[in-house]
Amino acid sequence: MSTQHRHSHRTRSRHLLAAGALAATLLGQLLTGTTATAAPEKPGRISWKPCTAPDGTAGFECATLKVPVDHAKPKGATIALALNRHRATDPARRIGPLLVNPGGPGGSGVDFAFGAPSSLSPALLARFDIIGFDPRGVSRSHPVMCDWDLVVRQDPLLYPGSARDFTALRAANRALGKDCRARSGPLFEHMDTGQVVQDMDAIRAALGERRISYYGVSYGTAIGQQYAARYPQRVRALALDSNMDHSLDRSAFQRTEAVAMEEVYGQFADWCARTPACELYGRDARALFDSLYRRAEAGELELPGGIELKPQDVQLTVFGFLYDPVSWFQLADLLSDIDDPGEDTARRLAAFGEPAPYPFPAVMCQDYAFGVPAYNTLVREKKALARYAPVTRLSPLGWTAMTGCQNWPAKVTNPPRPLKVDGTPPILLTNSRFDPATPHDWAANAARQIGREAVLLTYDGAGHGDYWLSPCARSAIDTYLLTLKTPRPGTHCPALWPTEPAPEERKGALVNPLPDLIGTPRY
Numbered sequence: 001m002s003t004q005h006r007h008s009h010r011t012r013s014r015h016l017l018a019a020g021a022l023a024a025t026l027l028g029q030l031l032t033g034t035t036a037t038a039a040p041e042k043p044g045r046i047s048w049k050p051c052t053a054p055d056g057t058a059g060f061e062c063a064t065l066k067v068p069v070d071h072a073k074p075k076g077a078t079i080a081l082a083l084n085r086h087r088a089t090d091p092a093r094r095i096g097p098l099l100v101n102p103g104g105p106g107g108s109g110v111d112f113a114f115g116a117p118s119s120l121s122p123a124l125l126a127r128f129d130i131i132g133f134d135p136r137g138v139s140r141s142h143p144v145m146c147d148w149d150l151v152v153r154q155d156p157l158l159y160p161g162s163a164r165d166f167t168a169l170r171a172a173n174r175a176l177g178k179d180c181r182a183r184s185g186p187l188f189e190h191m192d193t194g195q196v197v198q199d200m201d202a203i204r205a206a207l208g209e210r211r212i213s214y215y216g217v218s219y220g221t222a223i224g225q226q227y228a229a230r231y232p233q234r235v236r237a238l239a240l241d242s243n244m245d246h247s248l249d250r251s252a253f254q255r256t257e258a259v260a261m262e263e264v265y266g267q268f269a270d271w272c273a274r275t276p277a278c279e280l281y282g283r284d285a286r287a288l289f290d291s292l293y294r295r296a297e298a299g300e301l302e303l304p305g306g307i308e309l310k311p312q313d314v315q316l317t318v319f320g321f322l323y324d325p326v327s328w329f330q331l332a333d334l335l336s337d338i339d340d341p342g343e344d345t346a347r348r349l350a351a352f353g354e355p356a357p358y359p360f361p362a363v364m365c366q367d368y369a370f371g372v373p374a375y376n377t378l379v380r381e382k383k384a385l386a387r388y389a390p391v392t393r394l395s396p397l398g399w400t401a402m403t404g405c406q407n408w409p410a411k412v413t414n415p416p417r418p419l420k421v422d423g424t425p426p427i428l429l430t431n432s433r434f435d436p437a438t439p440h441d442w443a444a445n446a447a448r449q450i451g452r453e454a455v456l457l458t459y460d461g462a463g464h465g466d467y468w469l470s471p472c473a474r475s476a477i478d479t480y481l482l483t484l485k486t487p488r489p490g491t492h493c494p495a496l497w498p499t500e501p502a503p504e505e506r507k508g509a510l511v512n513p514l515p516d517l518i519g520t521p522r523y
Contacts, residue, residue, distance in 0.1 A: 046206045048085060053114035060114065061085045065206050067136070070190045071198040079187055081199060082140030083133045084110045086117065090126040096236065097207055098128035098481065099200065101135070103218025103242075105193075105363035107518040108132075108139040119468070119513045121478050128213065128481070133203055135196045135223075137187055137359040144191065144359035145183040150176040158403045159312045166375035170407035177409040180362065191359060192366035192414035193246075197226045204234060211236040213481055217465050217514065218242045218438055219523040221429075222367070225419055225446060228453075232423035237484055239477045240429045241466050244523060245442035247418045247449060250370050250402060254381060255388055257398030260439035261315075262389035264322045265289065267434045267462045271325070272332055277500055279332040286391050288335060289318065293393065303341045314338070316396045319521050322436040323464040324512065329501040360522065365405035366413045372406060397437055397521035419449035427454050428480045428487075430473050433495075434462035437523050455486040461495030468512035470496060 051062035064080040088094040102112040113132025117125060124130070134141040154176050157169040181188040200223060204212045213236045216224040221240040228235055248256065269285035272278035280288065295301040296311040303309065317338075321331035337345040364370075372378050385394040421427070427450055431443035440458065447454040459470045466473035472493035480486050 046083065046203075051084065054111070055114075057114070057117070059086065061087070062110075065203060067199050067202050069186050071195055077186060079136060079142040081133055081136065081203070082110050083131065083203065084113050085132075086113055086125070086130040088125070088127055088129050089122075093127055094129065095127045095482070096129070096211075096213060097131045097204075097209055098124065098213045098215060099131045099133065099203065100214070101133075101216045101220030101223055102514060102517040103216070103220045103523050104138065104360065104518050105135070105219050106138055106359050106522065107219070107514075108134050110134045110140060111517055112513060115511070115513045115517075118511045121474065121510065123478050123482060131203070131207070133200070136199055137184070137191050137362055142184070142187055144180055144188060144362045146176060146180040147183070150179050154404070158400045159310070160375065160378065160403070163375040166378060166406075169403060173404060174407045174409055177361075177365075181409060184362075188362060189410055190413070191362040191410075193222050193226055193363065194230075194414040196223055197230055200227055201231055201234065210234070213237040213239075215239045215467075215477070215481065216241070217467065218518065219244060219363075221438070221446075222246055222523075225421075225450070228421045228424050228427060228450070229419050232421060235424045235427075237425065237481050238427045239481055240427065240446075241431075241473075241477065242435055242438045242464050243429055243431055243443035243446050244438055245445045246367065246416050247445065248368075248416055248442075250368070250372070251381065251384075253368065253370075254385055254394070254398050254402060256439045256441050257395035258385040258389040258393070260434075260441075261319060261322070261392045261395040261436050264434045264436045264462050265318060265392050268322065268325075268328055268331065271328060271497055275497075275499065278329065279336045285332070285335070288339060289314070289391055292335070292338060301338070303338075303345050304343050309338070311393075312396060315392060315394065316521070318392070319396050319436060322462070323514070324469065325462055325496075326498050328498065361401075361404045361408065362410070364401050365408040366410055367416075368401070368405070369412050369415055370402040370405040372402070378403075395436070397523075419446060421450045421453055424453050425484060426480075426486045428457065428477065429454055430457045430459065430466045430477065432459045432461055432463050432466055432469065435464050436462075437464045437521065455489055455491075457487050457491045457493065459493045459495070461493075461497070465512060465514045466493075468510060468514070470494075474510075 046063045046065055048061035048063045051060050052058045053060060062084045064082055066078040066080055068074050069077045069079055100112050101109045109132040113130050116130045136142065137144040154172040157165060157172050160166040160169050211234050214224050222244040224238045224240045228238055272280040272285045275281060292301060292314045293311050296309050296314050299308060301309040318331065321327045382394065429443050429447050431440045433440050443456055447456040457473060457476055459466045459473045461469060463469045467477055470493045476487045
């Protein structure tokens with residue numbers, strides 16, 4: 001982030017904590033610059049120049065590529081996409097480019113590629129040029145900009161408790177969206193994934209490649225899925241990790257998200273029950289969540305200093321820790337503290353911050369039909385979700401994605417629809433069985449839509465981003481990208497559960513980049 005936005009981000013975190021709004025982790029430094037960036041080039045050409053990663057690591061090349069703001073008007077206004085490249089370390093055996101995206105929407109592919117030497121396997125680094133790109137509206141690629149005060153005003157309205165609150169939410173969303181559009185220009189109207197897919201094909205053409213390989217995680221799978229549907233003959237390999245499902249209507253989206261959080265929290269509770277090192281060992285973690293939620297509903301959950309926690313604060317705090325079981329020790333400690341807070345509890349919660357939500361809604365509100373006709377519909381939806389998820393009630397990620405889109409001043413330009421893929425090589429999809437952000441049902445449904453070209457591998461554990469959760473899944477992804485050999489249909493990788501807090505990282509172990517790149521909650 002720029003210095004100004006880092007400051008506003010911290011200010012907002014303090015403001016929201018005072019109001020009782022909690023979150024999971026700080027968003028990564030998406031707007032960090034590099035020491036050298038090429039000037040924008042003409043469409044269809046890339047001029048690479050040496051550059052260094054934000055941490056000072058050398059050996060990268062950076063460039064920009066002009067693409068149309070609206071691909072329906074190829075001769076119209078353009079923006080410059082930021083690109084970077086880590087060349088194959090074994091050039092004699094180079095396969096070609098591997099484009100990468102870490103999700104979000106809002107994660108920086110450029111930062112993902114900068115981190116590739118520590119987050120991707122040596123085998124992939126040897127055989128592929130790792131190509132990162134910041135999608136349109138993200139980080140270095142003409143970022144969507146908004147007035148932070150309007151974001152702060154919108155936040156407490158995302159869980160409306162009355163028809164008046166719902167009206168206020170719609171007005172706040174409208175005002176925020178109009179401000180974003182005024183600050184970001186015409187690009188604001190063209191942020192949907194269909195436009196990103198065409199950008200990615202422009203990158204392929206500018207690289208001079210007939211076909212590309214691609215690894216996308218979380219929202220990055222939506223880009224890969226829709227690329228396969230639009231450009232099947234231009235795919236060499238697609239590895240899609242923790243999958244989106246773009247066929248879902250509003251209710252199905254909310255239901256599957258709510259069930260996913262309920263199931264993952266259930267796994268956390270069961271893990272605590274059998275793990276002596278868990279702070280909640282010997283206690284019923286499901287009953288504890290229910291107690292905290294009910295106390296928050298009654299206005300009886302407070303931290304020292306008179307900070308009142310709302311029900312959504314309990315949900316959101318828990319949700320962020322469900323992405324990786326390694327953090328479950330910390331979650332157990334924090335829930336115990338909230339239940340019986342000490343003077344240090346507020347400081348510990350503040351440390352987790354509030355992830356910046358933009359350009360998240362600019363993409364989601366153009367990709368999904370989340371409109372709710374009236375407050376009573378929202379009430380019925382929330383009651384239905386509580387029946388599917390009696391402990392956790394709903395998914396704060398799914399819920400705020402929906403409520404943040406009410407009366408958003410941009411059309412749904414890439415509406416939900418089943419995937420139609422024909423003519424690609426085999427496509428590998430992987431998903432955790434218990435994923436809080438992208439439910440396993442989404443991956444199974446996407447695989448069914450893709451059809452015979454799809455092979456789904458299931459990691460039987462919990463978390464988000466199989467490549468860093470499961471050595472078994474990582475090996476299958478690497479093998480597929482390198483050789484195009486998929487695992488057998490129906491393959492499962494065994495679950496892995498932590499047994500002690502903060503285990504020391506093994507020398508040479510890969511670093512999971514997702515917390516820094518996309519924050520949580522995000523796709």
